[in-house]
Amino acid sequence: MQKHNSAQSRPSTEPAEISSSDKPSFENWMPEVTPVDVADAGSVFIDNTGPFAAGSFQRFTLTYVAGRYGIDDSGCIKVCYRFASDMGRPQFTDPGAPNWVGVTASNGAVLDVRFDYKQNTRPWDRTIYIKVVAGFMKEGDRIVVSFGTDPRGPGIRMQTFVDPEFCFRVLADPIATYTFVDVPGVPFMPIIPGRAHRWHAVLPTCRAIGDDVTLKIRADDIWGNPTGDTPFQEIELAGSGGLEGIPARIKLDGSLAVEVGGLTVTKVGNISVDVIAKGERLCRSNTLVVKDRLELRPYWGDLHAQSGETIGSGSAQAYFEYARNCAFLDAVSHQGNDFQITGEFWRVLNSLMREWNEPGRFVTIPGYEWSGNTALGGDHNVFYRTEDKPIRRSSHALVPDRSDIDTDCWDSRALFTALEPDYPDAIVWAHCGGRYADIKYAHDHALERSVEIHSSWGTFEWLAADAFESGYRVGIVGNSDGHKGRPGSEPPGASLFGALGGLTCYWLRELTRDEMFLAMQARHHYGTTGSRVHLYTGIDFGAPVTIWTDDPRISDARHHQASNAMMGDIVSDAPSRVEFSVNVESEAAILSLQIRRGTEVLETIRPNGELPPGNRYRIEWSGAEYRGRARQTVWDGSLKVSGARIDGFEAINFFNPDRQLKRVSDTELAWSSITTGNFAGVDLSLSGPGGSIEIKTPLGTFQHDLGSVTHEPVVHRLGKLDRELRISRQPDQYSVRSLYLTRAIDLVAGDNPIWICATFADGHQAWSSPIYLLRNI
Secondary structure (H helix, E strand, O other), rough: OEEEOOOOOOOOOOOOOOOOOOOOOOOOOOOOOOOHHHHHOOOEEEEEOOOEEOEEEEOOOEEOOOOOOOOOOOOEEEEOOOOOOOOOOOOOOOOOOOOEEEEEEOOOOEEEEEEOOOOOOOOOOOOEEEEEEEEEEEEOOEEEEEEEEOOOOOEEEOOOOOOOOOEEEEEEEEEOOOEEEOOOOOOOOOOOOOOOEEEEOOOOOOEEEEEEEEEEEEEEOOOOOOOOOOOOOOOEEEOOOOOOOOOOOOOOOOOOOOEEEEEEOOOOEEEEEEEEEEEEEEEEEEOOOEEOOOOEEEEEEEOEOOOOOOOOOOHHHHHHHHHHHHOOOOEOOOEHHHHHHOOOHHHHHHHHHHHHOOOOOOOEEEEEEEOOOHHHOOOHHHHHEOEEEOOOOOOHHHOOOOOOOHHOOHHHHHHHHHHHHHHHHHHEEEEEEEEEEEEEEOOOOOEEEEEEEOOOOOOOOHHHHHHHHOOOOOEEEEOOEEEOOOOOOOOOOOHHHHHOOOOOEEEEOOOOOOHHHHHHOOOOOOEEEEOOEEEEEEEEEEEEHHHHHHHOOOOOOOEEEEEEEEEEEOOOOOOEEEEEEEEEEEEOOOEEEEEEEEEEEEEEEEEHHHHOOEEEEEEEEEOOOOOOOOOOOOOOOOEEEEOOOOOOEEEEEOOOOOEHHHHHHEEEEOOOOEOOOOOOEEEEEEEOOOEEEEEOOOOEEEEEEEEHHHOEEEEEEEOOOEEEEEEEEOOOOOOOOOEEEEEEOOOOOOOEEEEEEEEEOOOEEEEEEEEEEEEEO
């Protein structure tokens, strides 16, 4: 039966009623040292409270009116907003430029004004700091903060993601003791989605004949926020392959997403669905691969993000709604920083995990982020099978109740020791966020099952390399590590994040929490940079071998006999040579597939390299400065072609609309770009063969005779953390989107972690968890 389910109600386009009594749906604990009573702190008025379209430029004035004590000489106020916000960085010198902010005192007092990303307690750490340096202020005097109000400039760019409760936090230091009191009554300034810019259609990635499936559709604004503001009242659907029940047309009612259920797969092959309006294709779904039968089916999850109760945005309730209804996830967890999770929020969070867990439709995985300093092991994700487990924090830094401080685990060794008795019901992953995990500091074979090598923070293959070099047997995952309340679909926005949030595909017998836990423990999953490609790796031994779910180095490790192994399996009695098979299916062309043994690349397959070379060139840049927070590599640059004309070009992984690839002339392009371990670039189509190209970046100028460039990339290695610039020649049209191959691999003594990395024309990548072949020769 055909069903059309609206994911969320239509967002109102009418201005929201704002009052000084607005109360947030959640609270963040802050140190409670207040110099005066809140009633004497003063007041705040804002002349334009929106709502504002995400990422739009706006003008408004915030006025602080001093309270009973005024502001003494050298006292100050702070105008703060949340860490997650990527509102344009305030600047105070050029009224005609974006993001200008002017600050004046009504009584002529001299003010010193500066902006700092970390001038206040998290999560309210983005701060405009305003200090009275000459004079003082008495009750009723005003400090006027003008955001983008000068008509010579465009205004200030609002944050790029939706938040119905966006607001400033204004703190006053009236006695000049550098202790602050919250100024009450600061109104909300809702951020709402903009107009539809890009459409998405999502199908499962692999099912068997006779399975029922649901097609899910949404439109995003230019910054990646789901929106009901579309120019169409109706869309058309056109399916390929054996998918029964697809309606010809769907009515749109302004909802953020639409589900089309009651569809059935009827024959083996690949299926996709086009979404069409007014004769134009808006998008094509991911590929659904149909098999005769399946023992395991793929389900998609983002198990690493957080909401506004910690350092993210939006409420935890809205977080789960988004994950299921807008991001179309099958599984989700919540990974708030442990030192911000109060006992009360831990109880609320586990209650939400229980409430939202719906086997067969949507699975939740309880847990938290253990946020230890890198010197003490660094960031790790902790997952529990049930909601009744304790939180073992790295510290109580922002948790006022210290009654359970004896449960803290100050380093990752202590964490593993504390979790060890519960290892069948606990899983740990290492990841790189602001802090990065140092898995060489500590590791537990029973608990630490995977490493996260891609998130919104970037791509971190070095974390897998650390594991291989240390002899660890871990799986590969990708997640968003999102802070914007958008688990499962997390563009980086315009702040520190440099990549699209990742996803992980889990191979399950059924969609339940127990099956998810089994797949996580057995490493039966693969990670992507956010795409939903079909990927399967396996080995057919032709005779029974021993397959280990758990690392055989732990006591009572689970194992069984089988003649086939899949991604994530550990095989202890493998023959000296194996036949490794890979299947990749994608809507985007497959540019390369690397077969790897740990950090060693055994072979690179470039399936489109068999096609005749065209007048198309691909220039890519990648890498990072180092492992920590300041990892962004700046690639702002240009290229100039001689002897040919630029007929067309496509940007690769330019996620930020503020930093784009632009045409300068018929022979020149310029761009603003960063990478954080991932890659970006340009796909360039020229008027003819031959000629030359000059590429200028902050890391150097590179010149090439285009006639000598082949399909095999020329690689410039530029130091730091895998910084590279690459150029290659491509066919005029890509054609290979489906790949099945087998390769004979001779094993070496010890561990043989055999895995793949696939790279696609649209800039996405995918990594399989290794099959660990243990060979004692």
